[in-house]
Amino acid sequence: MTTRIRKVAVLGAGVMGSGIAAHLANSGVRALLLDIVPPKAGPGEDTASKSFRNKFALGALANMRKQKPSPIVSEQVFTAIEVGNFEDDLGRLAECDWVIEVVKEDMAVKQALFARVEQHARKDAIVSSNTSGLSIKGMLEGRGAEFRKRFLVTHFFNPVRYMKLLELVAGPETDAEVVKSIHRFGEEVLGKGIVYGKDTTNFIANRVGTYGMMRTISEMQKAELTIEEVDKIFGPAMGRPKSAVFRTADIVGLDTFSHVAKNCYDTLTQDEEREVFAAPEFLQKMVAKGMLGDKSGGGFYKKDKSSGGKDILALDLKTLEYRPQAKVRYESLGAAKDVENVRERVATVLNGQDKAAKFAERITLDVLAYASRRVPEIADDVVNIDRGMRWGFAWDLGPFETWDAYGVKKGVERMKELGLKPAAWVEQMLAAGRTSFYGVENGKDTYWDIPTKSVKVVPENARTARVEYLKRGNKKITGNDSATLWDMGDGVTLLEFHTKMNSIDDGIISMMNTALDETEKNHRGLVIGNDGANFSAGANIMAMLWAAKNGEFDTLRQMAGALQAANQRMRYSPVPVVTAPFNLTLGGGAEVTMGGNAIQASSELYMGLVEVGVGLIPGGGGTMMLLRNVYGSYSADKDFDAFPFIKKVFLSIGTAKVATSAEEAREMGFLSQADGISANRDFLLSDAKERVLGMANAGFRAPRPTRFRLPGPSGYATIDMMLYDMELNGQVSAHDRKIAQKLARVLTGGDTSPSVLLTEERLLELELEAFLSLCGEEKTQDRLMFMLEKGKPLRN
Numbered sequence: 054m055t056t057r058i059r060k061v062a063v064l065g066a067g068v069m070g071s072g073i074a075a076h077l078a079n080s081g082v083r084a085l086l087l088d089i090v091p092p093k094a095g096p097g098e099d100t101a102s103k104s105f106r107n108k109f110a111l112g113a114l115a116n117m118r119k120q121k122p123s124p125i126v127s128e129q130v131f132t133a134i135e136v137g138n139f140e141d142d143l144g145r146l147a148e149c150d151w152v153i154e155v156v157k158e159d160m161a162v163k164q165a166l167f168a169r170v171e172q173h174a175r176k177d178a179i180v181s182s183n184t185s186g187l188s189i190k191g192m193l194e195g196r197g198a199e200f201r202k203r204f205l206v207t208h209f210f211n212p213v214r215y216m217k218l219l220e221l222v223a224g225p226e227t228d229a230e231v232v233k234s235i236h237r238f239g240e241e242v243l244g245k246g247i248v249y250g251k252d253t254t255n256f257i258a259n260r261v262g263t264y265g266m267m268r269t270i271s272e273m274q275k276a277e278l279t280i281e282e283v284d285k286i287f288g289p290a291m292g293r294p295k296s297a298v299f300r301t302a303d304i305v306g307l308d309t310f311s312h313v314a315k316n317c318y319d320t321l322t323q324d325e326e327r328e329v330f331a332a333p334e335f336l337q338k339m340v341a342k343g344m345l346g347d348k349s350g351g352g353f354y355k356k357d358k359s360s361g362g363k364d365i366l367a368l369d370l371k372t373l374e375y376r377p378q379a380k381v382r383y384e385s386l387g388a389a390k391d392v393e394n395v396r397e398r399v400a401t402v403l404n405g406q407d408k409a410a411k412f413a414e415r416i417t418l419d420v421l422a423y424a425s426r427r428v429p430e431i432a433d434d435v436v437n438i439d440r441g442m443r444w445g446f447a448w449d450l451g452p453f454e455t456w457d458a459y460g461v462k463k464g465v466e467r468m469k470e471l472g473l474k475p476a477a478w479v480e481q482m483l484a485a486g487r488t489s490f491y492g493v494e495n496g497k498d499t500y501w502d503i504p505t506k507s508v509k510v511v512p513e514n515a516r517t518a519r520v521e522y523l524k525r526g527n528k529k530i531t532g533n534d535s536a537t538l539w540d541m542g543d544g545v546t547l548l549e550f551h552t553k554m555n556s557i558d559d560g561i562i563s564m565m566n567t568a569l570d571e572t573e574k575n576h577r578g579l580v581i582g583n584d585g586a587n588f589s590a591g592a593n594i595m596a597m598l599w600a601a602k603n604g605e606f607d608t609l610r611q612m613a614g615a616l617q618a619a620n621q622r623m624r625y626s627p628v629p630v631v632t633a634p635f636n637l638t639l640g641g642g643a644e645v646t647m648g649g650n651a652i653q654a655s656s657e658l659y660m661g662l663v664e665v666g667v668g669l670i671p672g673g674g675g676t677m678m679l680l681r682n683v684y685g686s687y688s689a690d691k692d693f694d695a696f697p698f699i700k701k702v703f704l705s706i707g708t709a710k711v712a713t714s715a716e717e718a719r720e721m722g723f724l725s726q727a728d729g730i731s732a733n734r735d736f737l738l739s740d741a742k743e744r745v746l747g748m749a750n751a752g753f754r755a756p757r758p759t760r761f762r763l764p765g766p767s768g769y770a771t772i773d774m775m776l777y778d779m780e781l782n783g784q785v786s787a788h789d790r791k792i793a794q795k796l797a798r799v800l801t802g803g804d805t806s807p808s809v810l811l812t813e814e815r816l817l818e819l820e821l822e823a824f825l826s827l828c829g830e831e832k833t834q835d836r837l838m839f840m841l842e843k844g845k846p847l848r849n
Contacts, residue, residue: 056179056234058150058242062087065141065155065165069183071113072125072213073153079214079656079716080243080732085145086110086816087137089179107454110136124214126656126714139169146173146619151235153207155183158312160191167192171200179231181207186316187260189224189252201226207235208256209245210445211305215657219245220256240514244656246444248437253318254279255313257431257438261452262311267329270336272419274370276412280353281367286409290389291417292399293450294837299353301446303346311340326423342373351375355435356506376781383409395449396458403459418468424452425476428503435490436500453490461489464751482664496525509520518551518739520544520584521672530571535560538568544577544749545742555583557616557641557673565619565645572628578745581622582738589642594667595608598837601828609828610821616641616673619818620648623754629748633741635734639663639711643723644673647682650756651730651748653741654715658844661711662724666846668788668833670796672824673682676706677816678798681759683722688709688761689810695763698773699800707793709846724762763802772797788832788849795823 061081063074066088074084078397095102104111114136117124125131137145146152150173156162163182172178176199182192185208193201205227210216219239223232239245250256253508255263263503273283285299294301302310302614311332318330332340339345339352345351355375357364366375392398403414424438432438439451448455448736456464462483468475482490482501487508491498523529523539530538535558539547549570550561565581572579592612600608623630634646635655646652662675668739670676681688684698695728704710712718715730724730731740753839764771776793779785785793799819802811827833832849839847 056150056177056231058179058234058238059083059527060085060149060445062146062149062152063155064088064152064170065157065707066110066136067155067157068114069211069213069251070153070155070208071117072211073143073155073183074113074134074211075117075124075130076243078133078215079126079714081705082242084134085142085149086113086134087139088113090138090140106138106141107136110138113465120620122215124211124212124715126214126341127716127720129716129720137165141172143169144450146170146178147175147176148182151175151179151238156183158187158316160208163187163192167196167200168277171196171362179235180204181235183207183209185313186255186320189222193224198226198286201667203231203658205232206250206252206256207239208250214838216445216447217244217246218248218258220248220258220441220442221446222250222252222256224252226363234718240685240733241516241736244734246440248441248444249432249442250437251431254317257441259313260317260427261438261442262272262446263310263422264304264316264326264329264423265416267314268419269416270333271329272416276408278408278412279367279379280370281378282381283412285386286402286413287382287416290386290402291413292395292455303352303354305346306348307336307340307352310363311336314687318553319583322413324369325426331649334519344368344373354711355742359632360700361372370735383407384534385410385413396454399450399455399458399690414467414472418464418471419473421452421456421464422468422475426474426598427478428476428478432572433504434500434502441614451536457489457491471777492796493525496522499798505659515737516733516735516736516739519580520547520738523547524654529566533560536564538564540570540576541580541738541742543742543746545745546572546576546579547738548581549583550581550589551583551585552593555587555642556590556593557645558593558596559612559615562612562615562619562734565623565822569622569626569628569630576628577749578629578631579626580633580738580741580745581649582630582635582741587635587637587642589639589645590637591640591642591663594837595841597828598834598841601837606825606829607803611670611732613821613824616644617821620644620674620678621813621817623648624650625758627755628744629753631741634658634660634721640671640674640675643680644671644675647678648674650753651744652724652756653717653737653744654724654728654730654735656715656730656732656736657734658715658718659711659713660715660718661709662706663709663711664707665707665789665792665796666836667840668792668830668836669704669827670792670799670820670823674817674820674821676796677813677822678704678801679722679815680816682725684761685759686840687809688759689772691762691807693762695761695807696768699768700772703793703800707796738838758813760812761802761816762807763800763811764807765802765805768801769794769797772801786848788830791830792827792833795827799823 062085064087066086076085077084090106092107103758107285130385134179201418206222208220210218236247240247280299284299288295288297314330321327343349355366355370356362357366367378369376375706384407385402391400392401435453439453442448465475472698487501490501499508500511502509528540530540535552537549540549630649631651632646632649633653638660662671663673679702683702687693712721718724731737776790780790803819836847
């Protein structure tokens with residue numbers, strides 16, 4: 054009996070509750086968000102009114118609109134969230150398939166609420182708690198047998214939309230089907246990575262993560278390191294997020310962080326490292342003084358008011374005064390900087406000889422030994438612990454993956470030298486002849502299973518697809534330095550980009566044509582996607598700048614013209630082409646995405662035509678393609694005024710606006726209503742493959758080219774009047790206006806009139822002409838140079 058979940062009640066509208074409700078709505082699931090009736094009224098408030106009684110839940114909705122990064126994927130999601138309160142609306146729990154409790158971490162409060170939920174929820178509804186530290190046994194006191202069967206812990210991580218981890222903890226009586234239902238729903242509908250924990254304090258990620266942070270804090274003072282040095286060591290150099298240790302604590306809130314640590318200290322009386330969880334004196338003082346991090350305006354770091362918030366000050370832990378940050382320079386960190394492969398990068402730091410490397414090694418090995426001793430207490434295997442840390446704390450490698458990168462045997466020997474104790478099972482594994490926690494067998498990821506002392510396949514959803522798996526299976530058809538064509542099976546090919554940041558260059562464009570040659574001859578359809586951190590961050594501006602500076606306009610014409618042609622060829626190929634964008638999909642990456650016949654996008658898609666930022670307009674067909682998407686279905690119809698459509702496209706390209714989700718990209722016209730969105734990035738390539746096969750099986754025919762009625766000079770004049778005003782008022786520079794004029798000329802069709810039907814080719818010619826003329830502008834070349842050197846746009 055798998056429960057189909059259509060509507061979910063979220064009890065508690067605080068940061069976590071509202072984040073969960075928002076993400077349910079993001080995922081197309083209806084949410085009912087309830088909270089308490091405010092205990093007292095302000096002057097003039099009508100205590101009988103809905104707006105007063107639902108004040109907390111309504112406040113949460115208002116907050117969602119302001120939060121950065123946004124918890125919602127589009128303004129549209131608010132239509133899927135209803136609000137209410139615990140007094141008037143608990144009866145509505147009967148409408149819901151799943152009830153999630155997210156009230157404060159207080160056992161008595163939770164027990165009282167569950168007693169009421171039991172009266173109102175349907176007999177087949179699933180009930181869960183988002184607790185991070187309270188025991189299931191305690192929460193279920195006094196509940197009936199049916200309720201216990203349908204109860205579990207579902208622990209989301211904040212911010213819910215962006216953190217992939219969902220920890221599931223079943224109670225002793227939880228029905229296995231209930232767990233299966235939530236696992237599937239969490240993974241396939243909400244896009245989460247599922248990890249199985251046990252009924253122990255703070256479960257997996259917070260237990261290991263908090264231990265690591267507390268251990269780092271206690272050791273750094275002995276090592277005489279500053280907070281910015283620690284954050285530099287435990288940042289990207291060690292495969293951790295930029296926020297590292299102290300910046301992470303500021304984001305989470307020092308009160309929350311201290312509460313989690315105290316909870317460990319109070320309840321983990323059997324933990325051999327219990328003392329590590331005791332808050333150091335400076336942390337207690339900071340919380341007492343209200344120095345809680347971002348929410349209070351300062352924690353370990355603080356914006357310097359005197360510089361207008363540009364400079365970030367760091368806290369001196371001895372004096373608790375803020376001071377300017379010092380530059381952090383260590384040889385080991387410098388050596389790691391250019392190492393792309395994360396395993397090699399981490400090993401580079403850990404094998405270094407300077408103070409930073411020794412500190413990184415000492416702390417890392419301590420945390421690895423601790424994690425090994427937590428199996429089977431907090432999880433049954435290394436996979437759940439590693440996934441917990443990757444998905445919940447955004448580590449690139451979990452503890453055991455890190456250990457593999459360092460060398461398991463070497464790690465055990467070094468731990469002993471440092472007086473650290475790895476778990477006995479690690480040495481048993483080495484004695485059995487297995488030298489790493491993970492391996493690959495028959496193309497599948499495997500891990501060392503501790504109870505059976507044998508190698509098992511890492512479990513994953515059948516929809517998971519990665520280029521890595523095609524590599525292992527020797528599925529390569531052909532390739533060059535920039536891109537590779539793979540055989541996905543079932544008659545579908547996959548074109549993978551692998552340049553730096555997957556930026557579009559000649560090699561990629563040439564492989565786009567090779568991919569079509571091969572697919573049209575021997576296969577049924579083509580997917581364009583990859584395993585990278587970003588789909589494609591645009592065209593290779595280094596190559597463009599070099600050609601522009603040397604006056605090689607033929608080279609530039611060839612490059613941009615070739616991308617236009619390849620994109621057009623994809624769209625009108627006899628086989629269906631599906632593009633699978635995710636994360637950064639900018640400039641040329643956005644053009645390739647729109648060049649296919651359909652898009653299967655990851656829900657986290659940051660897509661835009663951003664060429665204006667480097668003094669250009671799109672040159673690979675982007676202007677025509679976005680106009681075709683937005684205006685195409687009406688573009689030949691005499692009864693439609695082109696101007697509102699042109700204006701939408703002009704503003705989108707002219708302001709270099711980037712969509713902050715796939716839903717928003719759809720609203721901007723980058724995706725059509727028929728394009729697909731995958732909640733879980735792991736499924737993106739297999740979903741795209743299914744879409745290609747669906748199109749091929751349904752008798753795919755390439756679309757007919759679009760023809761456009763555009764206003765020509767009169768439309769151009771209207772836009773230029775607006776630009777003239779903006780320049781006069783200092784909103785845009787003279788060069789900004791020049792770029793915008795070139796863009797306006799393309800979008801209004803050049804020298805044309807509404808009685809003429811313009812072809813796609815004509816718009817591409819206009820675009821290419823405008824693109825090349827801007828490449829020749831000195832100010833544009835300065836913008837390109839600035840972007841390469843500083844990584845941000847220049848306003849000149």
